[in-house]
Structures are given as structure tokens and as C-alpha cells.
Amino acid sequence: VVDVIDVTKVYKLSESVETWALRGVSLSVREGEYLAVMGPSGHGKSTLLHIMGLLERPSSGKVLVDGADTSKLSDKELANLRGVKIGFVFQYFNLINRMTVLENIELPLIPRGMPKSERRRLAMEALFKVEGEDWFEKRPNQLSGGQQQRVALARAIVHNPKIIMADEPTGSLDSKTEAEILGLFRKLNKEGKTIVVVTHNKSIAYEAERIVYIKDGKIVDEERRI
């Protein structure tokens, strides 16, 4: 469902200084697969997930979604494609403090032109799935770290995307809450959703059917659960 073909990503910091975040990565994610991406801090996991999630473009190489070459799409077309097919949980949530929790979760539904009441209903449903219904009128900065993380996950699933990409989705959670969120991912995967999770945590990685290891911007190893 997503094919990454020989992708590099270079950040130019000044005339003479560059950071190579990805140095030639190829990876194919099948529909309905549950994939984990692991690797040391600073080695390119978030960058790879942002490129697979169509949030950033590669410096070279291609990204195909359902076989279609995304390099040919305009920024607007890319945003549309992403808005329909992908749900993204950022490493630091990216919630908007001037909106309520419910309004944050409704955001992915806005381009769909549905009535406000329907949007609110679907957003509430997503919030229930992460057990956050009590917070619907709060602002994100009135929540704890782990509570914000769960709101970010609700926002990533509200529009029922085929693919869910999550960057360290349980980093701020205690083990009981983490187990509940992993249960939610397992349920979504059983419903046929494709799940890609970046994690430092082996116990989360072992939920996946395949683990890819990144080092210095390259895939260095792969492990499949039998």
C-alpha cells in the first residue's frame, strides 16, 4: 500500500553544512500489515515516517501510495491524498492549544464537508476509543502528557483512514494505559488497517508482524514474527 524506493532526505543547514537523515531507504508496506520501525535516537525514524506519511518529500527516490507515484502530485493533491488515506500521530502530538480537544479531533473531517453535528459525533466516538471522553471541552495544555498523546491518537483515527502511522505512540503512557492503546492498535489492524509504528520499546515492536531496524539513515536489519 506504501512503497518507499531508494529514498534519501538531506537537510541543508547552511551553505556548507548538511545533515543526511536518510541515505537510501527502500521499504514496501503491504495492505493490512503491522510494521514496527526501531533504531537509535537521531537515526532517521521520524523522518522516514514523515516521508511515508506524505508530510515531507524525499530529497531523492520515490514514494508510491497504492502504486501511484506521489512525486507527480502537487502539494494540494498530496495533502488531499494524505487526508483521506492516512492518520498520523506525531512524536510530540502537534495539538492546537487554542481549540478544544473535540475540535482538535474534528480537524481531519473538515475537508469532507459533512455537517458539524456529524463531525462532533465521529470525534466523540474516536475520543471514546482512547477513553478520553471526560476531556472533550478541555484545551490540550490542560491535559497531562499521556492524555494529550491519546487525543493525538483519536485525531489520527477519526476519519477512518486505511493507514495509521504513529511516532512513539505510547512514550508518555504508564504500562496499563500503554496496554490499552496497544489493544486499540491490534483491533484496528484486525479490521484491516495498515499500521506503521516507530518505537524504542521492544514490547511494542513485538506487537508487529515485522520489525525494521534503522541505523544512520539506512535499514540495516529486518525481523519477521513467525
Added chain:
Amino acid sequence: VVDVIDVTKVYKLSESVETWALRGVSLSVREGEYLAVMGPSGHGKSTLLHIMGLLERPSSGKVLVDGADTSKLSDKELANLRGVKIGFVFQYFNLINRMTVLENIELPLIPRGMPKSERRRLAMEALFKVEGEDWFEKRPNQLSGGQQQRVALARAIVHNPKIIMADEPTGSLDSKTEAEILGLFRKLNKEGKTIVVVTHNKSIAYEAERIVYIKDGKIVDEERRI
């Protein structure tokens, strides 16, 4: 060195809605102690650390630093006391994106009125301690999550505070980098620094000589390493 006496913290969300983050917490931290605070997501750990770190005032109860009652201090005096005695690592770092990494780390030294060259030298020294010297001219948003976390730790130790308080300091780090940071905390503790760490991670908690468990805004259990 820090005494928390029957502290509560209530957040008033509207006329009729309140959240009790802390419901009567008493805790004494001895000088040079290494204390861990654990507990489920949303149960008051960050709130307790912010109150102990003099970043927020309790709704009731007292906080004593070296025996002095902080409720009698003005906001300015509280900020001075905090700036001298405490180094704080926030759960989401609180780095300033419009300044370089080095300028971020220099911040706690500004009130000291030392020459710029001395500030830069001490900031570079702190950055070396977290192995981030290559990033000194970067902006925080040009770093990975775990790299930002290490910069936040460098900023918390640059002014050589007696007490270091860290909220989930290794949540974004892989196990090797996490072990390096825990080694740094151990070294600081051996030098006589008082360390208070909030964590969800048992292996980090077991670095400490005492673990305090928080549930629903109260201390429910305590464990001492023999």
C-alpha cells in the same frame, strides 16, 4: 532539601468544573537523595514535580526549600531561588526554537551576569556531557526528539544546581542513549546532587534509592532500595 507538606493543587476549568491534580501530598526529599516518582498517566506526577520545582504554587499546603517557606516569597524571589538551586527538565523540553541549541543552554546563566564567553564555555561543557556538541548551532526543531531531550537536560545542569528535577527524561531515547543519560544522573548524584525523576519506566525507577507511587493525586506507596 525540599519538603512538601500536605499540598493540594486544583485547576479551575470553569465556574462549576474543577480538576484536583493533587489531593494532599506530603514528601520530604533529603539532600543528595535520588528519588523516583511513578504512577499512571494523568495522576499528578508532573504537577507534583512543578510544585516541588517552584514552577507552580500549591492551592493549599506548603513547600519548604532548605527549610524556608516558599509561600512567603514573591514571584520574583521564587524565580531567583529556583534559578540558583534547581535544574528542571520538562516533559516536553520547552526549548525555544528561535534560539540556537547553545543559546538555549545558556539561558539559566543569564541572570548571573557573567561574560558571554564564560556563558558559552559552560554551555558547551554541559552540551558535551550529553554528547550533543555537534548540534550547538542548530535550532531545536532541526533536531530529533531524543536529541532535543538531551539538550533540555544540558540546560538543566549548566548552572550546576544542587537539585535536578526531570520529568520523563528518557522517554524519547533508545536504550543505549538512555543508559548514557542514566549514567550521567548517577554521576551527578555521586557528586552530591539531589535528583528527582518522574518516570513510567521501572528500569529507570530502580536507579533511584527510593520510589514514590502516585495515584489520583496522592502518594499511595513507597519503596526503598536496600
